[in-house]
Amino acid sequence: MIARIIKQTFQVAYKDLLIEWRSPQRVSGLFFFALVLVILVAFTADASPGVLKKTAGGALWLGLLLASARSLDLSYAIETDNDALSGMVRWPVHPAAMFYGKALANTAVLTLVGMALTPMVVVMYNAPVQGSWLQLAAVLVLGGAALAAPGTFYALLTTRARASSVLLPLLLFPLVVPALVAASRATALLMDGDAMGEAGSWLSLLLAFDLLHWSLDGLFFGLIVEER
Amino acid sequence: MSFTVERGDALMLTGANGSGKTTLLRCLATALKPDHGRATWEGVDLWTDRAACRPKLSLYSHASALWEDLSGPENLRIWAQLGGYAPNIEARLDEVGLELRHEPVRTYSAGMRRRLALARSLLKEPELLLLDEPFAALDPDGRALVVDIANKRRASGTTLIIATHLPDEAAAVCDKRIHLEAGRAVAVP
Amino acid sequence: MPAGYIFGVVGLFIFALTALAATLRPGGVRANWEHGIGLYALGLLVYGQYGGLYLAPPDTWMADVARILYVHVPAAWISMVAFTWAFAAAFGALMLERPKSLPVLSAATAVPGIGLIGLAMALTGVQRGLAAFFGILLILTAVECALLWIGNRFFNWTSDTLDHISEASTEVGVVLGVLLLFLGSVFSRPTFNVYWTWDPRLTASAVMVLTFVGVSLLRSSVDDPITRRTWSNVATILAYINIPVTYMSVKWWRTIHQLQSTPDTLSSDMTFWLRLNAWAFLFLSIWFVARRWRIARARALAEAPPELPPAPEIP
Numbered sequence: 001m002i003a004r005i006i007k008q009t010f011q012v013a014y015k016d017l018l019i020e021w022r023s024p025q026r027v028s029g030l031f032f033f034a035l036v037l038v039i040l041v042a043f044t045a046d047a048s049p050g051v052l053k054k055t056a057g058g059a060l061w062l063g064l065l066l067a068s069a070r071s072l073d074l075s076y077a078i079e080t081d082n083d084a085l086s087g088m089v090r091w092p093v094h095p096a097a098m099f100y101g102k103a104l105a106n107t108a109v110l111t112l113v114g115m116a117l118t119p120m121v122v123v124m125y126n127a128p129v130q131g132s133w134l135q136l137a138a139v140l141v142l143g144g145a146a147l148a149a150p151g152t153f154y155a156l157l158t159t160r161a162r163a164s165s166v167l168l169p170l171l172l173f174p175l176v177v178p179a180l181v182a183a184s185r186a187t188a189l190l191m192d193g194d195a196m197g198e199a200g201s202w203l204s205l206l207l208a209f210d211l212l213h214w215s216l217d218g219l220f221f222g223l224i225v226e227e228r
Numbered sequence: 229m230s231f232t233v234e235r236g237d238a239l240m241l242t243g244a245n246g247s248g249k250t251t252l253l254r255c256l257a258t259a260l261k262p263d264h265g266r267a268t269w270e271g272v273d274l275w276t277d278r279a280a281c282r283p284k285l286s287l288y289s290h291a292s293a294l295w296e297d298l299s300g301p302e303n304l305r306i307w308a309q310l311g312g313y314a315p316n317i318e319a320r321l322d323e324v325g326l327e328l329r330h331e332p333v334r335t336y337s338a339g340m341r342r343r344l345a346l347a348r349s350l351l352k353e354p355e356l357l358l359l360d361e362p363f364a365a366l367d368p369d370g371r372a373l374v375v376d377i378a379n380k381r382r383a384s385g386t387t388l389i390i391a392t393h394l395p396d397e398a399a400a401v402c403d404k405r406i407h408l409e410a411g412r413a414v415a416v417p
Numbered sequence: 418m419p420a421g422y423i424f425g426v427v428g429l430f431i432f433a434l435t436a437l438a439a440t441l442r443p444g445g446v447r448a449n450w451e452h453g454i455g456l457y458a459l460g461l462l463v464y465g466q467y468g469g470l471y472l473a474p475p476d477t478w479m480a481d482v483a484r485i486l487y488v489h490v491p492a493a494w495i496s497m498v499a500f501t502w503a504f505a506a507a508f509g510a511l512m513l514e515r516p517k518s519l520p521v522l523s524a525a526t527a528v529p530g531i532g533l534i535g536l537a538m539a540l541t542g543v544q545r546g547l548a549a550f551f552g553i554l555l556i557l558t559a560v561e562c563a564l565l566w567i568g569n570r571f572f573n574w575t576s577d578t579l580d581h582i583s584e585a586s587t588e589v590g591v592v593l594g595v596l597l598l599f600l601g602s603v604f605s606r607p608t609f610n611v612y613w614t615w616d617p618r619l620t621a622s623a624v625m626v627l628t629f630v631g632v633s634l635l636r637s638s639v640d641d642p643i644t645r646r647t648w649s650n651v652a653t654i655l656a657y658i659n660i661p662v663t664y665m666s667v668k669w670w671r672t673i674h675q676l677q678s679t680p681d682t683l684s685s686d687m688t689f690w691l692r693l694n695a696w697a698f699l700f701l702s703i704w705f706v707a708r709r710w711r712i713a714r715a716r717a718l719a720e721a722p723p724e725l726p727p728a729p730e731i732p
Contacts, residue, residue, distance in 0.1 A: 008310060015295070015306050022297045022332065078295055086259055087293030091311050091352075092282040150655070157648050161638040171631040171652065175659050177624045178666035185670060205669065209662055216658065220651045223511070227259060227644075261643075263722060 005094045012093065012101025013108075019078055020109060030071050031113050034063035038121055049126050056125035057188030061143065061180055064114050068106075068147045069169050071113075072155035075106055080159055086227055095222035103145075103152040103214070110144035122191070131190030135199055139186045142206040146179035149210065153217040157224060182206040229413040230265075231406060235355075238378070238388040240398045242416070243408030249391035250289070252408070253358045256389065257287035269356060283311070286354035288362060292345035296334045300326060300344045303333060304351065313351050320347045325373055338365045346374065350381075357381060359390045363397050375400045421692035424461060428700045431457050440572075451707035458700035465694040473690045485604045487690055491698035492597040493622065499590030499702055500629060504657035506583035507650035509565050513576040514647075516569045523562035530555030577717060580646045583653055584636060585709035587629050589702050594626035617668035624663050628656040642720055 020027055041059040045051055079085040088098055118140070122128060129136055154171045158164040186202035233239050241249045254260040256267055258278040267274045274281050294303050301317045308315040321328055324343040333341065342365050349357070359378070363371045371394075378401040382388055392398045395405070407416045432454045439450035469487030476483030512519060533552030537545050568574035601619050602612045613619070632652045639645035 004312070011306065011309050015298075015310075018302070018306075019295055019297045078297065081296055082294050083291035084293040084295055087291070088310065090258055090282050090285075090287065091307070092279065093310050153655075154652075157635065157652070160644075161635060161648075162640070163634075163638050167631070167634060167638055170627075171635060174624050174627040174631060175656065178659070178662045181666040181670045201669070205662075205666055209666075212658065212662060213655075216655060220655070223647050223651055 005097045008097035009100045013104040016105030030067050034067040037063040052125045053127045056127035057184040060121045061184040072151040076159040095225045099218045099221035103148050106148035107145045114140040127191040130193035136190045143183035149213040179209050238402040240402035240405040241391040247408040248411040253360050285356040286349040286352045287358040288349035289360035294333045299330045356387045421689045425696045455704035461697035465697045468690045482607050487694045489600040491695040492593045495698040496590045496593035499586045503583045503586035506579045507653035510576045510579040510650045519562045519566040523559045526555045527559035581710045581713035584713050585706040589705045620667045621664040
């Protein structure tokens, strides 16, 4: 049973990533959307280098967060076009496999976009990474996972509800405040050299958030995926 | 309404639009929870034991459950893997009269999609095959093909329930008929 | 027993008495039984606010400005209480869809819960706190499951009843939360010379209120009653569990000031009026929740599909 769920999880993730691979304009569109946001944040901030440098981590994660809402919508659009989602429920694909598969694929996409975006932020905000690159990569992976898990969960709710395009950000954004705070603080610290070694505690907060949502959301997904 | 279908039977559901054919099929396919009443398969309640029943039934309907950005063979392969069913893609495609093409489903015509969706619902080799408007959007060849496939499945012991507006086509498969009017079974007009 | 608690005991007594009388009344539940506690709450509120404004001594540091605490702090406490109701009711609504699992879950949480409390006795420091926290959490779950089982078995509680309570509590919590944020801002201006302080508690409260606004909107955006019930209950549980994480993150993010508004730093006279107002808010929100619950129930009855007439013979 467990082995089958794990197998199905990777099959679902593979399927989602294959679809992203077949239509690369989606991921690249996402990247440029996030890039535009990063640039816009710079316009709204003070242009002096010191301030820009301090804003860099926040801009990166704000861009990623807003892009993630679009990406999550799209990740369900491919399922609801021809009702493949309910087809999977009845196939039957285990709900946990559907959740973790989609969440893994969304994590991969967000992390990828984040990794492509980081050099842009570094250059444009004149914020060279003085801390550990390895830690920054960890922030990107854990942060991507932190946006992906509740995102995968709530995007399913909102694709089926009325007024979904407003509802998803409203439900998702307040919920991921801890992830946003932790990821952007850790990123800012790592860009600034992290003299006090504080990035580690932000990473652990991010990890705690990930553990909470990857476990609970997976547990509850079965309740919401079944159409009545 | 209440009815029983024996293993290997083929039942035709007819009725005007909105008479409840699709709703009935969706209830039988465990896509909908029945508001009232219950349906059982070999004594097992379809909804409460849906985990046990789902591998045995397959619904083919206007919702094709295909991923538009993947090709037909890829769709079939992934669906087969997800269920742990034997893929033999070429045979499946051949059965519904499709060639092995690697263009995404997005570029398929309506009839080709229907054929591919039919191939998908046959991947399971279900014990109970539910066909919702199987003749819609198909050319005469396609309709003959559906009749042929349905008859073959029936001969190998699959139970069929077909909802259709075309009783003449379905009559080539089915020997029983229920006519629905506003959610109730009535005499065939 | 410190003075002030007596008002709470009286209120709970009134609530229990009216609820019991309404339930046991021959000929069905009496309508509007909750007005008893409502009237008591209003009386307490008038007395408490009068006391807070005129009878309580002015604060040593902030003089009369601090009198806003008699509304601000109760709103903060009771909005949290209302969200806790919403959470407990949402959990209950989900569990009542599987009533058979209730005794099992109750036993399965009670045993490790008691074990953890025992462990907490033996431990010290942070470990003791953690063990005690999770122990209490498990025991509360066990108690709730037991209560749900009794309610389901003997009092005909259904998933719907609790769902309506969750809906009502969420909205009452949001209203109190908005009041809390508004008053926090009013208090902040003369005290810190800004309308908004990015104080961890205030910020976490703002995020919490927004989260529950989202839950409320989700509830109003789903048409099918059963889907709506499941989805909003799940969303309520997630929103509630997220509160401590949000608080932690905001606390680490910025700690400008710490204004302890717990009774410890206040004079005993002020504590008395604060408690009195907190009781008033508590009973007021019980009243509101009961009223809102009636609306939710009436709406659900209006939505319910009509009973089907018996089916005719099959041709």
